[in-house]
Amino acid sequence: MKLFYVTLLLGFSLVGSAQNKISGITSDKENKPLSNVIVSLPEIHKETISDTDGKYTLVNLPNGTFKILFSAVGYSTQTLSISFLGKEITQNIALEDNIIHMDEVIVSTAFNKLQSQNVMKVEHESVKSLQQKGATTLIEGLAKIPGVSQVSTGTSIGKPVIRGLSGNRVLVYSQGVRLENQQFGEEHGLGLNDAGVESMEVIKGPASLLYGSDALGGVLYFNPEKFANSKEFKADFSQRVFSNTLGSNTSLGIKTSTENWKFLARGSFNTHADYQIPDGNRITNTRYNESDLKAGIGYSNSKFSSVLRYNFNKLDLGIPEEGIGEQSTSHSTIYPKQAVDNHILSLHNNFYFKNSKLDADLGYIFNDRSEFTDSNVASLHMKLRTLNYDLKYYLPKLGKVETIVGLQGMHQTNKNSGEELLIPDAATNDFGVFGTANYEFGKNVLQAGLRFDNRQVSSETHGIIGNEGYFEAIDKSFDSFNASLGFKTNLADDFTLRLNIASGFRAPNLAELTSNGVHEGSNRYEIGNANLLNEQNLQTDLNLEYKSSHFEIFANGFYNHINNYIFISPNGNVIAGNNVYDYVQANAKLYGGEAGIHFHPHPLDWLHFTSSFETVIGKKDEGSNLPLIPANKWNNTFKGEFELKNWFKEGFATLNIESTFAQNNNNEFETRTNDYTLLNLGLGGKIIISKAIFNFNLNANNVFDKTYISHLSRLKTDGIPNIGRNIILGVNFII
Known part of the structure; x- marks a missing residue:
């Protein structure tokens, strides 16, 4: 904790003189000034917007060489490398038309490149765009990204699934720090609200090189909203x-x-x-x-930047057990229910030197989770406290080679104060060191890295031997070496190939190591296994992508082999009316991919058509199917853009057809699900009345009120359908 306060003190006490400045004019290819162009230096979190004359200015810039980005909707993003050393620079820029997409800076990868420059394919979506598509919650919005799904319990609880992997195999980052909220539980959702979230990034594949344990399946990275200019x-x-x-x-x-x-x-x-x-x-x-x-x-x-953020999220969640029981439109939850308080405190510091940079991130997360069965006395009460740190040093650039070395760590404690225990009181300590380098030569990029991690898990004895709720103390240590290698090249103009090979790992969680009791949300008696080994995987990803001003197409393929995959299996016994399940291990494999197109026909400049298909197959090496594998999905969207005189701007109308295939490759303890197709509509834009400006969205999801059951719905075992027709109206006023 001392390290946290020392860095906080440094972050707000250092003083440096501002010397560098850059200014200029943004225009189109016909030299007409462009307003509302975003001019940013993402490495130092500086940004401004060009005015009505196309003019922009950025001051208080540190010495060094940085990338400056010029981006605007309808134009190709342009990047320049600028060296600052106590001087003022004038830089004018002309942007070229590009209707289909605007390139984005990817924050979740090592070198914060534009997506077009990145070795790894990362999905990037703004919360605004997902809301325009009719997403009602943050996790529902994520599930609209190809390759991403959700395990849901009604509309309130959703857990992300990336290419068939979920739970502790998917790492979530918010405010630049890893989110820890007892994510092993099937009824434990994200605990994040989309308000104040700017965008999200999805790494689909092992990211243990940058993030350590639990990033075996991928990373969800939520970018908080930006400050005002x-x-x-x-x-x-x-x-x-x-x-x-x-x-x-x-x-x-x-x-x-x-x-x-x-x-x-x-x-x-x-x-x-x-x-x-x-x-x-x-x-x-x-x-x-x-x-x-x-x-x-x-x-x-000009010497450093520091950002302190805080997020408090309070959830009052009903737990559905009756199915179609007493009908009510009340918003007050009844028993059984959960109460979850989640606190996230993060401190992000950047220290700028002449030719290098140090990033220092500190985070403190406090997750207070209670479950009430039939009274206001919590039967289950868990308090999870997590302190983590992440230090990255960007070495001086050596020719065309960029290098980062870093260390990360976490100290976590779990305490119980309720009558029931799902996991024992325990402490977890992580430590990892890594190095990664990026080399550009011509139109090619090569990136490689190596990392070592150690996780220490120790728990306390609780209960009476032989009884439910008895936990034997454990003291375990898990080590892992991991590596990654990525290559990007242009096979032709606008045609990109990315090939990545990476390993990842996941240490067993406390529930898998120590469980001994009934998990009410699953209706089964679970017995942990203190002898479980690390899950260790090796995944190969291939991405092919063609982009032009009116057409783009992509195809992603992956093969993921996991040694010592952890799962639960019934042992044939019954305790207190509940089937008994053991945690066991076996080798497994997942493979599949996503493909899609985006067509913007000329001269129909107002029309867009997008289509994507995603599939994943998950099996143990002996041939049986893995659980919680999402069904194949085909998504088609028609979008029209329009304006009405001077009072309606940025208008859009969408028609979406979402087809989900039958899932017959189910695990032996799962039920099959049928295919279904949903029709969704959307309408929105910006309305200007005098000096008042506001945005509105009107969406109709499941227009035909189709009865369907998602394969990843936890209510499907009781035959309970997913949500019916839902009309959503949203307005946003900006001053």
């Missing part, structure tokens, strides 16, 4: 209503910045009744309420 004040209010759950989502935010200081705050409240299925019935106790508060303060000058 220098000398700017912004306030916004948004309201969304949902017809199916009689729900409401309200958010209010403010932010302001001076030349050096930045501040923002946002509060939101989300409330929903039980969701309704197509036959008119509601699924009892799928209601929930959520309060969320986010705040941030930052300071930067």
